[in-house]
Amino acid sequence: MSNRAHRVWQDHLQWSRRFFLGLGAAGVAALRNGSASLAADDANSPVRDARLKEAVEKLERWLTPAAEFRDVSRGSPIPHTLDAGQLAEAGLTRETWKLQVLPDPEHPAKLRRPMSLEAGTALDFAGLLELGQTQAVRFPKVMTCLNIGCPLGMGVWEGVPLRSVIWQTKPRENLRRVIYWGFHNNKPEQKFQSSLPVDRVLEDLHGLPPVILAYKLNGDWLSPQRGGPVRMVVPEAYGFKSIKWLNTILLSNLFHANDTYAQGNNDVDSTLKTFAATLNAPTDVAAGTPLAITGYAQVGTSGLTKVQVWLQPANEEWPTEDQYFLKSPWRDAAILPLAETLAPETRDLLKSAAGFTADGEPQAWPQPLTKVHWAILWDGLPPGKYTLRCRTVDPQGHAQPMPRPFQKSGHAAIEEVTVTVRE
Ligand SMILES: Nc1nc2c(c(=O)[nH]1)N[C@H]1C(S)=C(S)[C@@H](COP(=O)(O)O)O[C@H]1N2
Numbered sequence: 001m002s003n004r005a006h007r008v009w010q011d012h013l014q015w016s017r018r019f020f021l022g023l024g025a026a027g028v029a030a031l032r033n034g035s036a037s038l039a040a041d042d043a044n045s046p047v048r049d050a051r052l053k054e055a056v057e058k059l060e061r062w063l064t065p066a067a068e069f070r071d072v073s074r075g076s077p078i079p080h081t082l083d084a085g086q087l088a089e090a091g092l093t094r095e096t097w098k099l100q101v102l103p104d105p106e107h108p109a110k111l112r113r114p115m116s117l118e119a120g121t122a123l124d125f126a127g128l129l130e131l132g133q134t135q136a137v138r139f140p141k142v143m144t145c146l147n148i149g150c151p152l153g154m155g156v157w158e159g160v161p162l163r164s165v166i167w168q169t170k171p172r173e174n175l176r177r178v179i180y181w182g183f184h185n186n187k188p189e190q191k192f193q194s195s196l197p198v199d200r201v202l203e204d205l206h207g208l209p210p211v212i213l214a215y216k217l218n219g220d221w222l223s224p225q226r227g228g229p230v231r232m233v234v235p236e237a238y239g240f241k242s243i244k245w246l247n248t249i250l251l252s253n254l255f256h257a258n259d260t261y262a263q264g265n266n267d268v269d270s271t272l273k274t275f276a277a278t279l280n281a282p283t284d285v286a287a288g289t290p291l292a293i294t295g296y297a298q299v300g301t302s303g304l305t306k307v308q309v310w311l312q313p314a315n316e317e318w319p320t321e322d323q324y325f326l327k328s329p330w331r332d333a334a335i336l337p338l339a340e341t342l343a344p345e346t347r348d349l350l351k352s353a354a355g356f357t358a359d360g361e362p363q364a365w366p367q368p369l370t371k372v373h374w375a376i377l378w379d380g381l382p383p384g385k386y387t388l389r390c391r392t393v394d395p396q397g398h399a400q401p402m403p404r405p406f407q408k409s410g411h412a413a414i415e416e417v418t419v420t421v422r423e
């Protein structure tokens, strides 16, 4: 990240910490009204209005059960569809897993102690867990596909910092990039490779959690579906950097990205974007009935301060020069506190996780690199067709789709939903 990005990230963390601690419960409630004044529109408070309360109760939970993640796995056959014997043979069980960490043959880094199958020095699962005893870290992160745009699931990922394993190979010089892939049926055309600058692996800039070799999701061993027994998890990145069924790492002197995903015209250096989407938007309502609208926002690396909503009569003309709707009469939605959507029995997973206190309370809210939920009650409308839009605003004042409205850098377009209001 640039100096500016660094400052932005720090500002965001500080801002949200100050905001959360400073305002307290009354302030948070006031924010839910989309108003700084609590008394002024108390009647519209999501907490008090039964319709909005009902909509909020129907929202998905903050953490996605492992089995409910959306699956975008590639491969023929897809590795997690192998039977027990085949999984064991492929090294995809905790008993048989082995990780090689080798010099890249094309741009070799100098290592004193490579981890290789040939020399019998590859890392096994027991070896990884041993490192985990003193070094394991946990953090919540939204897994989002750069190509699809919408989050596949929100999990608490647990594992060992990748750098701990790299240090075990005793690298000496010519190390600029870490290249890695997972099991792919040994067919080169199925190889799905990703890479990181070594700087990102050895240091955690701007308060980011470390890149980890993850073996647990939401407290359970990582399933074959989610890339078990071990996958890479890169906190601030889109899903393609978090390689599943991990078995090979090359330490390289290459100085640039060489990810498989680049072949699809993807911007492989882009980090999670901030954006909002609806989850429950009434699309067919009677005239005069208030609309209880709920949704989520992905809190990307640029942070999140506001979610806003706008319902526009569908036949209204809008100046074409205002293509990002900067001049629209947006209204602030309430960003829900964690407790509103967190299943209470999952609170333990957050205790002492990165960015959380020993009691499992977030140190900053909205928590970066996760998803948060929002709600707004929109006044009843006259009959007609409307376009419902929602957007995020980040701490620098960039309203979605800025600062980067390029699809291949991560979804940031403003969602549009058609709402019909009947007589
Ligand atoms: N080995 C391997 N890892 C992979 C992929 C793959 O095709 N093969 N797909 C990546 C992509 S593009 C995404 S979006 C995420 C999805 O993670 P999930 O299936 O746990 O949701 O996995 C990543 N890891």
Ligand SMILES: [Mo]
Binding pocket: 072, 144, 145, 146, 147, 148, 239, 240
């Ligand atoms: Mo993806």
